[in-house]
Amino acid sequence: MIELRRTGPEGFTAALDTVIEIYTAAMRPPAEQLTGRQGIMRNHATFPDFTCLLAETDGDVVAGFGYAFHGAPGQWWHDVVRRALEDRAGRDAGLAWFGDALEIAEIHVRPDYQGKGIGRRLVQGLCEGRAERTAVLSTHDQPTAARHLYRRLGFVDLLGAFVFPGGYERYAIVGATLPLRPVA
Template sequence: MIELRRGGPEEFNAALNTVIGVYTAAMRPPVDQLSGRQSIMRNHSTFPDFTCLFAENTDGTVVGFGYGFHGMPGQWWHDVVRRALHDQAGPTIAAAWFGNAFEIAEIHVHPDYQDKGIGRRLVRDLCEGRPESTAVMSTHDQPTAARHLYHRLGFTDLMTMFVFPGGYEHYAIVGSPLPLQPIA
C-alpha cells in the first residue's frame, strides 16, 4: 500500500537526496546534470505556497514525489513559458492560464512503482484545494504514459514542440482549470 504524505519546504529539502534518487531512476538524466537539478529543486522550495507530496511504501521508503507552487513573474519557468504563450496565442490566453496558476514542477515515480496509479494520485492530491484557477506544467512532447495521464486528468495542450532556452528537447506545455474534474 502506497501512502501519500504532504511536506513543506523544510521536509522537502531534508529529503532532497532521496528525491534526487527517485528523479534519477525515473528520468535517467546525464550524471553531470544532477547537481544543477538539485539546486533548481532547492530553489523551487522557496517559492510562494510550495507544497510537496511524498509517495511512500509501507516501510516509509519514498517511491515517488511531486511538488508545485504559486507561479509568479520573476520565476524562470513562469516567465519563459508565459512569454512564449503570449507570443503564440496572445495576451488574453496567456493571462488566463498564467495569471493565477499553480505550477506543478515535478512529478516522478520510481520505475518499480509505475503503472500503479501513484502518478495520478500525486497530481490530483497536489491540485486538491489549491486556491489558483489553473494548474500548468511541462512534459515531454511524446506519447508517454505521463502525457496520457495528464490528458486523462483534464490537462490540455497549450503549446507543443516547445524548446526551452538553451535546450534541445521538445516539450508540451499543458494546463487544466482547477479544481480538476473527476476522471470519467
C-alpha cells in the same frame, strides 16, 4: 499500500537526496546535470505556497514525489513559458493560464512503482484544495503514459514542440482548470 505525505519546504529539503534519487531513476539524466537540478529544486522550495507530496510504502520506501507552487513573474519557467504562450496565442491566453496558476514543477515515480496510479494520486493531491484558477506543467512532447494521464485529468495542450532556451528536447506545455476532473 501507498500513503501520500504532504511536506513543506523544510521537509522537502530534508528529503532532497531521496528526491534526486527518484528523479534520476525516473528520468535518467546525464550525471553532470544532477548538481544543477538539485539547486533548482532547492530554489523551488522557496517559491510561494510550495508544497510537496511524498508517496511512501508500508516499508518506508519513497516510491515517488511531486511538488508545486504558486507561479509568479520573476520565476524562470513561469516567465519563459508565459512569454512563449503570449507570442503564439496572445496576451489574453497568457493571462488566462498564468495569471493565477499552480505550477506543477516535478512529478516522478520510481520505475518499479510506475503504472500503479501513484502519479495520478500525486497530481490530484497537489491540485486538491488549491485556490489557483489553473494548473500548468511541462512534459515531454511524446505519446507517453504521463501525457495520457494529464489528458485524462483534463489537461489540454497549450504549446507543443516547445524547446526551452539552451535546451534541445521538445516539451508540451499543458494546463487544466481547477479543480481537476475526477478520475478513479
